[in-house]
Amino acid sequence: AQKITQTQPGMFVQEKEAVTLDCTYDTSDPSYGLFWYKQPSSGEMIFLIYQGSYDQQNATEGRYSLNFQKARKSANLVISASQLGDSAMYFCAMSPPWDNQGGKLIFGQGTELSVKP
Amino acid sequence: GAGVSQSPRYKVTKRGQDVALRCDPISGHVSLYWYRQALGQGPEFLTYFNYEAQQDKSGLPNDRFSAERPEGSISTLTIQRTEQRDSAMYRCASSLPGQGRSGGPADTQYFGPGTRLTVL
Numbered sequence: 001a002q003k004i005t006q007t008q009p010g011m012f013v014q015e016k017e018a019v020t021l022d023c024t025y026d027t028s029d030p031s032y033g034l035f036w037y038k039q040p041s042s043g044e045m046i047f048l049i050y051q052g053s054y055d056q057q058n059a060t061e062g063r064y065s066l067n068f069q070k071a072r073k074s075a076n077l078v079i080s081a082s083q084l085g086d087s088a089m090y091f092c093a094m095s096p097p098w099d100n101q102g103g104k105l106i107f108g109q110g111t112e113l114s115v116k117p
Numbered sequence: 118g119a120g121v122s123q124s125p126r127y128k129v130t131k132r133g134q135d136v137a138l139r140c141d142p143i144s145g146h147v148s149l150y151w152y153r154q155a156l157g158q159g160p161e162f163l164t165y166f167n168y169e170a171q172q173d174k175s176g177l178p179n180d181r182f183s184a185e186r187p188e189g190s191i192s193t194l195t196i197q198r199t200e201q202r203d204s205a206m207y208r209c210a211s212s213l214p215g216q217g218r219s220g221g222p223a224d225t226q227y228f229g230p231g232t233r234l235t236v237l
């Protein structure tokens with residue numbers, strides 16, 4: 001069975017510095033997708049970045065990048081130049097192998113990030 | 118364009134009552150998912166549809182929970198005889214159909230604002 005682990009319940013970072021949020025996953029399937037979502041205090045779930053298991057390069061989206069280490073089964077999110085608006089809960093998620101029928105997401109427990117001015 | 122919408126945003130009900138939660142996906146999205154999120158935790162899968170067909174309902178906790186998507190667009194999650202343990206945020210998400218490759222970017226799920234259910 002697939003599993004996602006986020007070991008950092010809470011993180012602090014100084015404004016304008018970079019921060020890494022850890023995510024490890026467990027699966028025996030060769031193909032899968034990895035996602036990061038942001039949940040601010042308003043409660044919405046905002047998609048940030050995607051990484052496919054066959055992708056050769058790490059995904060990047062603006063200030064977000066994903067440090068994908070397949071052999072270690074880790075998919076850490078790196079936020080560069082943190083902003084106050086980055087304060088939120090961050091969830092790592094995995095989709096199981098696609099079978100042309102859709103795929104549920106399996107989420108980690110989340111990491112609460114606080115950006116200090 | 119419009120995102121995923123859910124209604125009501127908040128629902129307070131008494132134990133034993135039935136509730137119906139509605140989800141309107143992004144136009145053109147084939148797949149629709151329901152999740153439940155307890156406070157301080159990640160969302161947990163309940164069920165999902167491709168078009169009007171319910172593909173997987175393995176996450177529904179018991180037979181008091183059911184979902185439908187009769188015309189392949191709007192979906193309703195119904196909880197019968199609600200109990201206090203049903204209190205949670207219920208989230209809906211939608212995505213485009215897959216492109217034959219596992220977990221491709223087209224599979225990205227976009228979430229609605231959720232319905233906060235409180236059972237007294």
